[in-house]
Amino acid sequence: MIINPLGLHARAAAQLVRTAGAYQSAVRIERADRSASADAKSILSVLMLAAARGTQLRVTAEGADEAAALSAVCALISSGFGEMTG
Amino acid sequence: MRGTGTHRSSDGVKPEERWRGVAVSEGSAVGRVLRIHSDARQQVYLAALEESEVEHEVDRFRAAMRLARRQLRGLKRRAELALGADHAYIFEAHLLMLQDRKLRDDVEGYVRRGRVNAEWAVKVVADHILAVYAEVKDVYLRERSADVEDVMQRILVALSGKDGHGARLLPDDAVIVAEELMPSVAAELDLSRVRAIASDAGGWTSHTAIIARGLGIPAVVGLRDMYRRARTGDEIAVDAFAGEVVLHPSPQTLEHYRASLARVAVPTNVSASVEDGVTADGEGRRETLYLADGDEVFLRANVELPAEYEGVRRYGARGIGLYRSEFLLTHRGAMPAENEQFTAYVKIAELAGVDGASVRMFDLGGDKTETEDAERNPALGLRAIRFCLRRENVMRAQVRAVLRAAAHGNLQLVLPMISDISEVRRARRVIDEEREQLTSEGHETGEVKIGAMIEVPSAVLVADKLAREVDFFSLGTNDLVQFTLAVDRGNDEVADWFRSLHPAVLRSIDMVMKAARAAAIPVVVCGEMAATPAYACVLVGLGVRDLSMTASAIPRMRRVIAGIDAERAGEVARECLECATADDVEELVRARLAMLWPHFFPPETLPVPIEVER
Numbered sequence: 104m105i106i107n108p109l110g111l112h113a114r115a116a117a118q119l120v121r122t123a124g125a126y127q128s129a130v131r132i133e134r135a136d137r138s139a140s141a142d143a144k145s146i147l148s149v150l151m152l153a154a155a156r157g158t159q160l161r162v163t164a165e166g167a168d169e170a171a172a173l174s175a176v177c178a179l180i181s182s183g184f185g186e187m188t189g
Numbered sequence: 190m191r192g193t194g195t196h197r198s199s200d201g202v203k204p205e206e207r208w209r210g211v212a213v214s215e216g217s218a219v220g221r222v223l224r225i226h227s228d229a230r231q232q233v234y235l236a237a238l239e240e241s242e243v244e245h246e247v248d249r250f251r252a253a254m255r256l257a258r259r260q261l262r263g264l265k266r267r268a269e270l271a272l273g274a275d276h277a278y279i280f281e282a283h284l285l286m287l288q289d290r291k292l293r294d295d296v297e298g299y300v301r302r303g304r305v306n307a308e309w310a311v312k313v314v315a316d317h318i319l320a321v322y323a324e325v326k327d328v329y330l331r332e333r334s335a336d337v338e339d340v341m342q343r344i345l346v347a348l349s350g351k352d353g354h355g356a357r358l359l360p361d362d363a364v365i366v367a368e369e370l371m372p373s374v375a376a377e378l379d380l381s382r383v384r385a386i387a388s389d390a391g392g393w394t395s396h397t398a399i400i401a402r403g404l405g406i407p408a409v410v411g412l413r414d415m416y417r418r419a420r421t422g423d424e425i426a427v428d429a430f431a432g433e434v435v436l437h438p439s440p441q442t443l444e445h446y447r448a449s450l451a452r453v454a455v456p457t458n459v460s461a462s463v464e465d466g467v468t469a470d471g472e473g474r475r476e477t478l479y480l481a482d483g484d485e486v487f488l489r490a491n492v493e494l495p496a497e498y499e500g501v502r503r504y505g506a507r508g509i510g511l512y513r514s515e516f517l518l519t520h521r522g523a524m525p526a527e528n529e530q531f532t533a534y535v536k537i538a539e540l541a542g543v544d545g546a547s548v549r550m551f552d553l554g555g556d557k558t559e560t561e562d563a564e565r566n567p568a569l570g571l572r573a574i575r576f577c578l579r580r581e582n583v584m585r586a587q588v589r590a591v592l593r594a595a596a597h598g599n600l601q602l603v604l605p606m607i608s609d610i611s612e613v614r615r616a617r618r619v620i621d622e623e624r625e626q627l628t629s630e631g632h633e634t635g636e637v638k639i640g641a642m643i644e645v646p647s648a649v650l651v652a653d654k655l656a657r658e659v660d661f662f663s664l665g666t667n668d669l670v671q672f673t674l675a676v677d678r679g680n681d682e683v684a685d686w687f688r689s690l691h692p693a694v695l696r697s698i699d700m701v702m703k704a705a706r707a708a709a710i711p712v713v714v715c716g717e718m719a720a721t722p723a724y725a726c727v728l729v730g731l732g733v734r735d736l737s738m739t740a741s742a743i744p745r746m747r748r749v750i751a752g753i754d755a756e757r758a759g760e761v762a763r764e765c766l767e768c769a770t771a772d773d774v775e776e777l778v779r780a781r782l783a784m785l786w787p788h789f790f791p792p793e794t795l796p797v798p799i800e801v802e803r
Binding site: 113114116117120121142144145146147148150151153 | 278279281282285286289290291292318321322324325336337
């Protein structure tokens with residue numbers, strides 16, 4: 104779930120894309136209600152998810168390093184993109 | 190508020206036109222309009238291609254993407270240097286868009302399938318993305334469409350083979366007039382050659398405002414329809430002290446501006462700067478400064494952006510009188526971690542040197558964060574010290590970072606917007622607890638003096654009690670004027686009521702100075718009054734010896750301070766305290782200063798009340 108107050112905005116999306124881009128596996132993010140899904144390596148696609156605060160997301164990865172990719176992306180999202188330190 | 194004056198302009202053709210806006214960066218300038226399109230849409234035409242031309246068109250698109258990425262990386266580096274990494278992040282997002290496989294595949298696919306030119310394909314693909322964003326309900330996420338448009342423009346410009354707004358195109362006397370100065374456009378301009386900025390949109394925290402303040406360019410925003418009325422090459426005068434812009438200024442207006450420019454101008458070339466206290470190696474004099482009759486006066490720097498750091502040494506500031514720590518927050522409101530703050534405060538302490546730096550606790554809440562539900566009256570709402578006490582974890586992280594950084598340099602902590610002594614006591618308790626905690630964790634801490642911002646009338650009225658509970662006062666004149674006179678300085682409908690020289694304001698300052706003297710604690714005055722020579726004379730007369738201002742204002746102020754004396758300034762101040770109205774005070778100050786120190790305040794250059802047609 105997206106917990107940072109401003110949702111999956113440009114900076115958060117940039118972090119997500121950089122993180123996913125570091126892995127070989129294909130990483131996809133889908134809204135839990137299945138209304139939209141995105142390639143986690145494409146910032147335009149991620150922004151089009153329009154994931155505001157509180158949006159439930161499902162992350163999937165497929166490829167050689169899928170487990171590592173999955174845990175890295177999930178950790179980033181659940182940390183609130185490092186914006187929750189206050 | 191726009192008024193058309195009866196004067197004719199100096200070219201004798203167009204009547205003078207005046208606008209009132211929000212001044213977001215100090216200074217004044219006279220120059221010629223350079224209109225900058227914020228949305229400089231390239232005209233895009235559809236061209237059908239032969240089958241044989243398609244692959245060449247795809248190559249042309251790829252080359253344009255490479256060129257656009259190269260330009261953007263350059264801009265990103267410049268923006269990081271000027272604004273800090275936090276504000277430059279938007280270029281990171283733009284860069285990722287230019288590397289986006291989806292964008293590339295969609296455009297190339299469209300060129301191949303539709304056999305159309307790359308420009309048309311870029312426009313179609315971008316419009317499709319924008320249509321999706323337009324459906325988004327979340328306001329903040331929807332605003333990202335501006336980023337997509339900016340990126341699309343960049344690709345179209347790269348395809349056209351031109352390199353956009355080149356710095357070489359700027360004439361020496363350019364005053365930028367725009368609806369809004371988009372970050373990418375601003376970063377491409379050689380802003381060192383820009384005399385001033387005037388924009389229709391924008392507020393105190395807009396990109397334009399932040400850039401202008403960081404680089405010391407006078408700027409007035411919120412002018413509504415100025416862009417439509419101005420033409421490139423028109424004569425224009427910008428007064429970012431009063432928030433006024435004059436298009437086609439009359440000869441009288443021009444003369445007034447030029448005279449005040451001569452008075453405030455700070456030479457920028459090195460040879461002329463030496464006598465202003467800036468040495469050739471860029472290190473300003475930090476030497477002691479005295480009034481003509483002997484008292485020592487400290488001129489310190491207000492600092493917010495990394496771009497301002499250089500000025501602290503360059504202009505010889507005696508340390509940092511006010512560090513606005515809000516800059517550490519990203520402008521989207523995320524809270525910086527303790528370690529990140531620690532690093533920043535150590536740097537600030539190093540920069541300030543032996544004279545020290547005062548870190549103001551986050552002045553947040555109200556209109557400065559958008560994450561909470563909107564308050565009906567944010568200026569009087571949950572902000573500054575109230576916000577910090579409510580969000581105690583935010584305050585504790587900041588307190589810990591300051592205490593730790595103080596082990597590496599001379600730092601003080603200022604509590605913003607104190608309205609009741611209990612706030613000081615609660616904050617002190619938190620500070621004591623965190624110091625103990627840090628010690629038990631094995632961290633080194635340094636001594637940190639605690640000051641109270643005096644900017645609310647209730648703090649003025651109990652200043653004598655308050656003075657016994659803090660180590661120093663920091664007098665914020667902007668908010669003090671606003672709260673004492675109940676005038677929102679951002680609201681141009683009541684701009685005429687914002688009078689720094691109102692007798693009520695001067696009496697408040699007098700009370701605060703007396704309370705501080707009785708308790709033997711220092712007072713530093715920050716805010717616009719401290720940076721304006723005529724006001725500073727009155728402050729000196731009221732006993733102020735410690736002023737903090739934008740660093741670039743220091744050389745001018747140093748000359749004035751060295752040339753005036755406490756005795757006669759005190760006489761002027763005492764007369765001011767007996768005046769009944771702000772008009773009386775202003776008239777008195779004008780007359781007395783022109784008589785006492787005509788070389789600093791020649792009569793014709795003293796600020797005159799701005800005529801506003803109601």
